[in-house]
Amino acid sequence: MNTLAEENYLKSIYHLSLTTQNVSTNQLAALLNTKAASVTDMVKKLADKQLINYARYQGVSLSASGEKIALQIVRKHRLWEYFLVEKLHFKWDEVHEMAEEMEHISSKELVDRLDKFMNFPKYDPHGDPIPDSDGNFNTHELKPIATIGVNESGIISGVRDHSAGFLQYLEKQQLTIGKKIKVTEIIGYDNSMILQANDKQIHISREVANNLLIVI
Amino acid sequence: MNTLAEENYLKSIYHLSLTTQNVSTNQLAALLNTKAASVTDMVKKLADKQLINYARYQGVSLSASGEKIALQIVRKHRLWEYFLVEKLHFKWDEVHEMAEEMEHISSKELVDRLDKFMNFPKYDPHGDPIPDSDGNFNTHELKPIATIGVNESGIISGVRDHSAGFLQYLEKQQLTIGKKIKVTEIIGYDNSMILQANDKQIHISREVANNLLIVI
DNA sequence: TAATAAATTTAGACAAGTCTAAATTTCCAT
DNA sequence: ATGGAAATTTAGACTTGTCTAAATTTATTA
Ligand SMILES: [Mn+2]
Ligand SMILES: [Mn+2]
Ligand SMILES: [Mn+2]
Ligand SMILES: [Mn+2]
Numbered sequence: 001m002n003t004l005a006e007e008n009y010l011k012s013i014y015h016l017s018l019t020t021q022n023v024s025t026n027q028l029a030a031l032l033n034t035k036a037a038s039v040t041d042m043v044k045k046l047a048d049k050q051l052i053n054y055a056r057y058q059g060v061s062l063s064a065s066g067e068k069i070a071l072q073i074v075r076k077h078r079l080w081e082y083f084l085v086e087k088l089h090f091k092w093d094e095v096h097e098m099a100e101e102m103e104h105i106s107s108k109e110l111v112d113r114l115d116k117f118m119n120f121p122k123y124d125p126h127g128d129p130i131p132d133s134d135g136n137f138n139t140h141e142l143k144p145i146a147t148i149g150v151n152e153s154g155i156i157s158g159v160r161d162h163s164a165g166f167l168q169y170l171e172k173q174q175l176t177i178g179k180k181i182k183v184t185e186i187i188g189y190d191n192s193m194i195l196q197a198n199d200k201q202i203h204i205s206r207e208v209a210n211n212l213l214i215v216i
Numbered sequence: 217m218n219t220l221a222e223e224n225y226l227k228s229i230y231h232l233s234l235t236t237q238n239v240s241t242n243q244l245a246a247l248l249n250t251k252a253a254s255v256t257d258m259v260k261k262l263a264d265k266q267l268i269n270y271a272r273y274q275g276v277s278l279s280a281s282g283e284k285i286a287l288q289i290v291r292k293h294r295l296w297e298y299f300l301v302e303k304l305h306f307k308w309d310e311v312h313e314m315a316e317e318m319e320h321i322s323s324k325e326l327v328d329r330l331d332k333f334m335n336f337p338k339y340d341p342h343g344d345p346i347p348d349s350d351g352n353f354n355t356h357e358l359k360p361i362a363t364i365g366v367n368e369s370g371i372i373s374g375v376r377d378h379s380a381g382f383l384q385y386l387e388k389q390q391l392t393i394g395k396k397i398k399v400t401e402i403i404g405y406d407n408s409m410i411l412q413a414n415d416k417q418i419h420i421s422r423e424v425a426n427n428l429l430i431v432i
Numbered sequence: 433t434a435a436t437a438a439a440t441t442t443a444g445a446c447a448a449g450t451c452t453a454a455a456t457t458t459c460c461a462t
Numbered sequence: 463a464t465g466g467a468a469a470t471t472t473a474g475a476c477t478t479g480t481c482t483a484a485a486t487t488t489a490t491t492a
Contacts, residue, residue: 005479025440038480040441045478057440057487088329101321107314113304221449241470254450256471261448273457273470 002051004104007073008032009042010051011103013062014070022059071135076111077103078124078131083114085125092125092176093167108133126167127158127177127213141216145181145193146209153182154214161211174198175212218267220320223289224248225258226267227319229278230286238275287351292327293319294340294347299330301341308341308392309383324349342383343374343393343429357432361397361409362425369398370430377427390414391428 002010012031016023025043029036047054051066062070080102084095105111112133115121122138124130129137142158156179159166170176175197184201185194191206204212218226228247232239241259245252263270267282278286296318300311321327328349331337338354340346345353358374372395375382386392391413400417401410407422420428 003478026438034479035481036440037442037482041479084326088326088333090329098321098323098326101323102318105314105317107317110300110304110314113306117304219448242468250449251451252470253452253472257449 001106002049002069005042006046006049006051007069007104009039009046010062010066010070011073011077013052013060014067014074017062020059022061024059028060068135071131072108072111073103075131075133075135076105078128079111079114079118079121081124081126082118082121082130086118086121091167091171093164093171095125096162096164123177125177126162127156142213143216144210145183145195145204145212145214146191146206148183148214148216150183150186152216153180154216155180156212157215158213159211160213166208166211169208170212173202173204175202175204181214217322218265218285221258222262222265222267223285223320225255225262226278226282226286227289227293229268229276230283230290233278236275238277240275244276284351287347288324288327289319291347291349291351292321294344295327295330295334295337297340297342298334298337298346302334302337307383307387309380309387311341312378312380339393341393342378343372358429359432360426361399361411361420361428361430362407362422364399364430364432366399366402368432369396370432371396372428373431374429375427376429382424382427385424386428389418389420391418391420397430 009028009032012028013023016027016031020027025036025039028034028039028043032039043052043054043060046052046066047060050063051069052060052062054060077099080099081095084090084098085092090098115130115133120132121130127142129139131137140157143154144160145154148154156175156177158177159170175181175195179197181195181197183193184196186192187194191209193204193206193209195202195204225244225248228244229239232243232247236243241252241255244250244255244259248255259268259270259276262268262282263276266279267285268276268278270276293315296315297311300306300314301308306314331346331349336348337346343358345355347353356373359370360376361370364370372391372393374393375386391397391411395413397411397413399409400412402408403410407425409420409422409425411418411420
């Protein structure tokens with residue numbers, strides 16, 4: 001139906017659309033590790049196929065049909081990540097690159113059966129919601145730990161940075177999905193935070209606090 | 217490492233090499249649904265990469281490194297087919313096209329863990345042997361039912377024709393892998409055969425008898 | 433508001449993989 | 463042994479997706 005390159009563009013536009021309404025050529029080029037000129041070419045093709053809205057110099061947004069496709073790709077990515085972690089026992093920092101390939105397996109029936117096989121998980125190993133067969137998914141209110149104050153607490157429920165390095169750091173500190181944390185102190189000098197978690201005190205930098213998401 | 221097209225060529229050369237020592241351009245073109253001129257181009261590229269032996273007008277054969285790669289692709293194809301049938305409950309005639317895509321997922325670690333997850337199966341849903349992590353696999357002596365005589369028997373262990381139509385026919389007749397059959401009569405007029413299987417008499421044409429493989 | 437900077441698009445080129453048509457080589461039957 | 467026929471390769475072209483460099487448009491800021 002759509003080429004691998006087209007699918008990757010649609011997925012990237014989807015992700016960027018979560019924080020920008022009109023996605024720019026340069027944003028896409030950065031995310032896709034390509035050049036702005038290449039993005040312009042592809043964006044014209046996707047617009048011809050009615051998968052995105054595009055006006056020269058104005059950036060792009062997904063059309064209804066484009067979003068539908070993007071959500072199916074995101075669904076596949078997250079279901080395969082769940083499979084790799086829950087069934088094949090990979091660690092949460094090891095699965096992204098594999099899922100980047102697996103998300104392009106085309107059969108919808110396969111994905112739906114995989115979903116059923118794993119009992120319809122709602123979140124992937126990084127806390128991101130998994131769209132169901134129709135593209136619907138849970139949206140819980142996530143906020144960075146950095147936004148709460150002393151004596152406030154929450155449940156770790158997601159990450160803003162998906163890099164292997166960050167995930168490995170969190171794993172080592174046992175700051176993983178589902179863990180309860182409470183802020184016990186904020187160091188004024190550098191805005192770092194001391195958390196109570198796993199019956200221990202854990203000192204995290206402001207940068208970590210910005211990239212670790214909780215639900216209250 | 218290698219492109220999708222290169223992998224498909226190597227796999228096709230591997231399959232054709234099982235019955236021909238020097239695989240011809242036309243054989244490859246037919247199997248890959250492409251044109252002889254395209255095959256010549258690709259074959260030059262694979263020869264440059266030392267994955268095949270190629271002399272103009274003389275056909276090709278796999279080099280040691282080419283065969284190693286081909287066997288890894290075959291391993292992935294058959295393991296994914298096994299997964300689709302045993303874990304996701306697809307029928308044996310439904311899995312080939314999906315496996316054609318999945319065999320190109322690159323991670324070796326993933327395949328090895330999938331293998332372990334399924335308890336190291338030795339044969340795929342069609343009776344074809346699954347190479348292990350090092351590329352070694354069982355070779356049992358398979359022969360078409362057509363080659364045995366009246367009162368001889370065997371165990372259905374493979375198919376020569378992998379088309380969905382043939383597999384569906386066998387399923388309906390309950391002539392599936394593992395079933396014991398005995399030839400009770402051969403009709404001289406058309407060389408069709410009457411089998412005893414599943415406590416029933418089943419009449420199969422010569423063509424079916426040629427494509428259904430047993431081990432004695 | 434004008435000029436300068438930044439973002440985006442256009443122009444032209446290239447690699448991979450494929451195709452058709454024409455040329456070449458090999459095979460086979462006389 | 464030789465003249466087709468069949469198989470294979472070459473020549474030249476096309477598509478997809480990418481790139482660099484130049485041109486154009488939009489944004490910023492003095
Ligand atoms: Mn991921
Ligand atoms: Mn994820
Ligand atoms: Mn198959
Ligand atoms: Mn098979």
